[in-house]
Amino acid sequence: MKTDTTPHVLITGGAGYIGSLLTGVFLQQGWSVTVVDDLLFGGASLLGYWHHPQFRFAKGDVCDPAVLRASAEGIAVGDLPPAHFDAVVHLAAIVGFPACQMVGPQVAWRYNFEGTKRVFAAADAARVGRLIFASTYSNYGLSPDGTPVTEESPLNPQSLYAETKVAAEQFLRDQTAGATTIPVLFRFATLFGISPRTRFDLIINQFVLEAITRRKLIIYQRGYARSFVHVRDVCDAILLGLMAPPATINRQIFNVGSDEGNYTKDEIVALVQRYVTGTIVEYKDLTFGGDMRDIRVSFAKIREQLGFRPRISVEEGIREVAGVLLNGVIKDALDSQYRNAQFIVQ
Structure with a gap:
């Protein structure tokens, strides 16, 4: 029986882009935090904690059965003693279509689908209250008529990454009825902004980096629209998902972002040029088998049901990333640790 009243969260993939920032947010809110991560990109992002x-x-x-072991005493994580957790935030995954293509289908499915089932099973066996699952609006693919997609829109995944996330969502929605652990599914828009482990394979962060280091952007699919949300706002959304009444969030899907975060690539480029003067832009036509997204997203559900309203605009995020790079705060942003895979400006 848990006697400590301090809430305790388990974050899988907690050394990554979202998790390393989320860890600090939870600690600031008075939570206890246990992070499990295989440190594929190192663990420097956690040193401050x-x-x-x-x-x-x-x-x-x-995915290793020895890493998460549920028992009557709670969940034993690695060599740590068992603990009772109030929530699990499942971020661990092979993230993005380039990374999934690089590791191959077998590994991508193991981490993104089988790993999700294993984490949920451990949480449910230990009677954890709820689990936040990090999914993606990549699941929608291309919007056929330009109408903003909602959580009820048909899914049309265009990549291995999205296929694995769709399958994990289906498991959490269709095969967890009656479970003790309540799954909450968040489809994040494209993230941007600075965290303890900032990624530069995300379109806004990447554009700013390219503009500063090369003074040139080569843009493909220039008219395509996407949705964006700051990584700090994603942390706020996760907190809301953990505090909401169970009936509001049980096995529910929420698009995470705001209507103000829907932009075309041309609009993003114009904002980058405003803060990185002298940037030359070259447009090219290219068709490739990647994560093709040309959609605008509706975020009415998370706004109305969870009260989520992002605080950081795309323009503020561009200014933030530019300031960090121009001041040399991140000196090795071109190094591989800041990318999930070799990238192309899409």
Whole structure:
């Protein structure tokens, strides 16, 4: 029986782009945090929390049966003693279509689908209250008529990455009825902004980096529209998902972003040029078998049911990323640790 009243969260993939920022947000809110991560990109993003009395870390692959072991005492994570968790935030995954293509279908499905089932099973066996699952609006693919997609719109995944996420969503929605753990499914828009492990394979961060380091952007699919949300706002959405009444969020899907975050690539380029003067833009035609997205997204559901309203605009995020790079705060942003895979400006 848990006697400590401090809420405790388990974050899988907690050393990554979202998780490394989310860890600090939870600690600031008075939570205890246990992070499990295999440290594919290192663990420097967690050093600021290392000596926090409410932070624990275990190195490990969530697909390994020895890493998450549920029992009556809670969940044992790696070599850490069992603990009772109030929530699990499942971020661990092979993220993005380039990374999934690089590791291949077998590995991508193992991490993104089988890993999700394993994490949920451990949470449910340990009677964890709820699990936040990080999904993606890539699941929608291309919008045939330009109408903003909602959580009820048909899914048309265009990549291996999206296929694995769709399958994981279907498992959480269709095969968890009656479980103790309540799954909540968040389809994140394209993220941007600075975190302890900033990624530069995301379109806004990437455009700013390219403009500053090369003074040139080569743009493909120039008219395509996408939706964007700041990584800090995603952390706020996760907190809301953990505080909402169970009936509101049980096995529910929420698009995470705002209507103000819908932009075309041309509009993003214009904003980047405003903050990185002298940037030359070259447009090219290219067709490739990647994660093709040309959609606008409706975020009415998360706004109306969870009260989610992002605080950081795309323009503020561009200014933030530019400021960090121009001031040399991240000196090695071209290094592989800041990318999930070799990228192309899409």
